[in-house]
Amino acid sequence: MPKILVAYASADGSTAEVASAVGRRLTSLGFVTDVVDIEFKPDPTPYDAVIVGSAIHNGALLPTAVAWVEARKPVLESRRTWLFTLGFGPVLRGPIGGIFRRMVPPDVASVQDALKAEEYRPFAGAFSRPPERRLRVLIWLLGASYGDHRDWAQITDWADSIARRLG
Numbered sequence: 001m002p003k004i005l006v007a008y009a010s011a012d013g014s015t016a017e018v019a020s021a022v023g024r025r026l027t028s029l030g031f032v033t034d035v036v037d038i039e040f041k042p043d044p045t046p047y048d049a050v051i052v053g054s055a056i057h058n059g060a061l062l063p064t065a066v067a068w069v070e071a072r073k074p075v076l077e078s079r080r081t082w083l084f085t086l087g088f089g090p091v092l093r094g095p096i097g098g099i100f101r102r103m104v105p106p107d108v109a110s111v112q113d114a115l116k117a118e119e120y121r122p123f124a125g126a127f128s129r130p131p132e133r134r135l136r137v138l139i140w141l142l143g144a145s146y147g148d149h150r151d152w153a154q155i156t157d158w159a160d161s162i163a164r165r166l167g
């Protein structure tokens with residue numbers, strides 16, 4: 001059975017919970033899976049497959065995730081890799097939100113390229129009303145609503161699809 005690393009970067013915990021759910025699902029399907037916070041700089045060398053997850057802030061993965069991928073690019077290029085993010089994307093609505101919903105932010109696309117990820121999956125995240133007026137206006141313009149939008153069935157299905165491809 002391939003050995004899998006789920007390496008995640010999370011500012012407020014919602015990405016960490018998604019990474020744990022993906023890891024639990026893969027473990028239940030018989031894979032040896034480690035779920036590690038990128039802050040701990042996990043070494044991907046002993047793994048056959050690596051799933052990288054990060055919250056999106058200001059259109060990019062968290063800086064710790066970007067730095068970790070950059071520093072380990074040669075190893076990651078020789079592993080099977082997947083990328084997921086948590087953000088507003090899937091819950092954007094309205095004329096402006098609709099345009100952005102279909103876009104992969106350029107900074108996210110460049111990490112996907114660096115990883116040579118087999119698939120990038122943007123999940124809806126959890127976010128509350130920010131104190132900054134600038135951000136509130138942006139969220140309103142994009143048609144996103146506050147709350148926890150994580151779709152656990154969709155997250156489990158994604159883990160299952162990775163299992164099928166590795167199995």
Ligand SMILES: Cc1cc2nc3c(=O)[nH]c(=O)nc-3n(C[C@H](O)[C@H](O)[C@H](O)COP(=O)(O)O)c2cc1C
Nearest residue numbers: 010011012013014015055056058059087088125126
């Ligand atoms: C300061 C801040 C900036 C954010 N910027 C973006 C963004 O540019 N694009 C996006 O899709 N989501 C953005 N989000 C939404 C978060 O990424 C989302 O809520 C995610 O679930 C947070 O993950 P975490 O709990 O693991 O930190 C932002 C959230 C915060 C708090």
